[in-house]
Structure formats: structure tokens, C-alpha cells
Amino acid sequence: MTKLTETQTIILSAGAQRPENIALPLPKGLAGAAAKMAVTKMIEHGWLQEVDANLRRNEPLWRETGDGHGTTLVVTDAGLLAIGIEPVVVKTVVAIHQHATKAPEARQPTPRTGTKQAMLIAMLRRPEGAAISEIVAETGWQAHTVRGAISGALKKKLGLHIGSERVTGRGSVYRIESDDQNAE
Known part of the structure; x- marks a missing residue:
């Protein structure tokens, strides 16, 4: 097994912590020819893979392909194993993290019965509706x-x-046109 350099370990570890194992951005100070050389070696070993970037989700670009599209770098299962992480564990942790950060669905408020608001809703539900007066x-x-x-x-x-x-x-x-919920 090939021994990882410190830079390779940093790139793979950071990618393992990001959604969909995106390896970008690369560490500060790694740019130009040095970045290209490090990434090329990691692709050769099968630790990184170049995939089409989803620009709608603002995925960072590794390089532009010239047709208005670009590619990004993703840590592969082999890359995760190279740093001692089981790919299944990473996918589970990412799924749990995404579920935890997802905002809970907003619960629609329902008016109490016997209130003026409930009375107003009942008036607006009548076929003839209700005038302000x-x-x-x-x-x-x-x-x-x-x-x-x-x-x-x-x-x-x-x-x-x-x-x-x-x-x-x-x-x-005024009248209620469509009743999307039972608000009584």
C-alpha cells in the first residue's frame, strides 16, 4: 500500500467531512502546478475522481471543460479507505448530518373553535361569502x-x-376559494 503524504491526507480527510465527499477547496497554499501534480497522483491511485460539477448547487470547480461546464473532485471509496475510514460510515454520518440540519416542517396553525377568527372563517366559507359590513x-x-x-x-x-x-x-x-386545509 502506498504511503500518503501529509497533503494527500489533508485533502482526503477534508473531503470525507464534506457532503458528497467533495475534495475542494484544496488546502491553503496548494495551488498551480503543485496542486495539479498532487491531484494527478491522487487520481492515478484512485483516491480522487474527477466528476461533472453541479453548478446549480454551487459545487466548487477543479477545472473548466470549455463547453460552459466544469469538473470537481470527489474522494472515492478507495480514498476513504486509504485514510482508514469505512465508506459506509462516511455516508451514514453525512446522511445523519443532513437530516439534523434540515429544518423541521412548519406546522400550520389552526384556529381554536368559538373564537372570532373561527367565526370569520365560517362566514367566508358560506356560498354567498361575507361583506365587510x-x-x-x-x-x-x-x-x-x-x-x-x-x-x-x-x-x-x-x-x-x-x-x-x-x-x-x-x-x-369575500369568500374562501379553495380550502387547502381544515382550518376550523
Whole structure:
């Protein structure tokens, strides 16, 4: 088995800790001909592999291929074994890390029953909808409070799709157009 240099060990160890075992960026101070020589040797030993870079995920480029694409360097299973790491362990640790850093799904708030907000939702679910003046009379809120509740609490927080139309004699009539969730 070939003995690793300090530079090769650093490159492989850093790559093993990154998502998808990307070996870039190379250590500080390793550039130009020295970098090319080190990487070429590591590719020859099968410790690194040159693969197409996914520019949408901003993967670092090792070199440009001339057709608007580029390649990046990935630590292979042989490279992981060369530094004494089982490839399965690395993949498991990366999967656990990605799962741990993933933001939990936002839980949609649901209004309590018997509240003015629940009353407002019930009025907007009626086939004829509800005019601002009708909601004001039912809830005791002022007109600007009703509009704010529709815009903020119902549309933004609860994600309800509420449409409005002008109806002669009633003014603006609001109704829930599609019910993506049971928000009662």
C-alpha cells in the first residue's frame, strides 16, 4: 500500500467531512502546478475522481471543460479507505448530518373553535361569502381590523385562498376559494 503524504491526507480527510465527499477547496497554499501534480497522483491511485460539477448547487470547480461546464473532485471509496475510514460510515454520518440540519416542517396553525377568527372563517366559507359590513356587525371589529385579519391571519398565516368581488348593494364580498386545509 502506498504511503500518503501529509497533503494527500489533508485533502482526503477534508473531503470525507464534506457532503458528497467533495475534495475542494484544496488546502491553503496548494495551488498551480503543485496542486495539479498532487491531484494527478491522487487520481492515478484512485483516491480522487474527477466528476461533472453541479453548478446549480454551487459545487466548487477543479477545472473548466470549455463547453460552459466544469469538473470537481470527489474522494472515492478507495480514498476513504486509504485514510482508514469505512465508506459506509462516511455516508451514514453525512446522511445523519443532513437530516439534523434540515429544518423541521412548519406546522400550520389552526384556529381554536368559538373564537372570532373561527367565526370569520365560517362566514367566508358560506356560498354567498361575507361583506365587510356583515363581518363588522357579527364580530364587533372595525373594518380595518377585518381586512387585516383576512390579509394577515387567514391568507398569510393559515394559507387560505380568499377572493373578493364587488357585489351591488353589498360592496366587497369575500369568500374562501379553495380550502387547502381544515382550518376550523
